[in-house]
Amino acid sequence: MSWNIWALKKSPWVFHVNTGACNNCDIEIVNCLTPKFDVERFGIKLVGSPRHADALLVTGAVTAQARPRLEEVYRQTPKPCVVFAIGACACDRGIFHNSYHVVGPVDKIIKAIDPDAIIAYVPGCPPKPEAIISGVVKALAVL
């Protein structure tokens, strides 16, 4: 294990990217921060800039307009950066799979600009906060 992966696992700071989601996954992500689930006690913190982020929480099926912005946000993160595809849309476009304006899923877009990207998937529509926390814990355990 390289030292920077070891450091990343201790207290991952996350940046939230909505690429055309219906708000549900976003609300459940914010729900993780509030008293009932409170992930800040594990050192997981939502930050305001991708340049501070160890992980990206990407929701939504990636619309044509959001694609260049998602790529730019990923480029701005320090590497290694774990990309979490949260929700059915981010994992595989979900119910919007045949839309004319959806160019996702997230892993295709990220792999196109960085083939070595680390991508973790949390399925569900929306995934419950417990599922999101469990996904993050499992992903960090195998890194």
Place this chain on the structure above:
Amino acid sequence: MKKTIGKPVLAVGPFHPLQEEIEFFQLTIDGEIVTDIDVRISYNHRGIEKISETLQYDQVPFLVSRICGICSASHPLAYVQAVEEMADITPPDRAMYIRTIINELERIHSHLLWVGLGGHFIGYDTVFMWAWKYREPVLELLEEITGNRNNYGNVKVGGCREDIKDEIIPRMLKELETVERKTDMLTNAILDDPVLHARLKGVGILTREDAIKCAVTGPTARGSGVDIDVRRDDPYAAYSDLDWKVIVQPEGDVFAKAVVRLLETFEAIKIIRQALNKLPGGPIAVEVKDIPAGEAVGHVEAPRGETFHYVRGDGGNTPVRHKVRAPSYVNVPSFAASCIGQSISDVTLTLASVDPCYSCTERIAVIDSDNKIVCDYNMLVKLSREKTQRIKEESGLEGITLKEE
């Protein structure tokens, strides 16, 4: 985009720490004061109306509940009401009451969510944490009834999918009492807090005249003294059988909108309690054979305002046209009236005060086969003006000109 040469411009978005969704505001500033605002949206356009034409009538509610995660009971209900009107179906009474209960539970969780985010926007995270803590029991109730915390998928053409079991009603009533007590405490704390008064009163005023001119709906309109509510004006589900009142505040500032939302939470609890006590027996759905050709509209008072769905069918098993008009679509342009002249620090809060929901609002982008955008907003406006001109010339009405604003 508007011309802003020579003036400093502040970009808010597309990814901004205070925004959950991608939207882009361009604020033209003079010192600390905002002199102009330009809203750029359609980052979130997913082509839902077009997808809907490929799905069967019974599959569309699952799609429209994903227009917006927070209004995921209102959109399907509006769609289902349109189809029911088209096919002349009357759902059983029990289904009407269950629809009312689910929609009001949604209103409670949406309004508490907004109060929390409002607190977060002014840097008062105690309000944020409290409000979000107290909405958790509501989500648990929804999960118990429908099987999901959001995206309930509970309505279908002709009735409901899941019943409210009799054995959970006493626990629901008890849970509602807890929510009411906690919300009461929160409301008193918010309405008495001098910090919140100083920060919210007189900020982002949308006057009654502007509210009517912008045709805003929902709590945004009721916070500006416009007394409209679809639940009362054109009753659907079981609202006409229940006793409740419409909350109206005349001030029009952010504080008034917060008061409207908090007091509406109590009205919602009152409605649910009455509906649970009066819940009639019987089946929860009627059998639907086929949907005839025709067209109809359905509208529902979503937590943010009036949600409007238009459906047209040709007798087949899919709609041939489905049009959605979400409340944020009319609420967002009111920023021009409420934000100009405010200081930058107040604008983020004013932008949040209508509880905008961009995933509902995103409209159009014309793209070619390589997903390259070929037609933007200005182009569309130009096209539509040209077409209007052409129609006028063809029909010999060129003497009539639209008044320029």
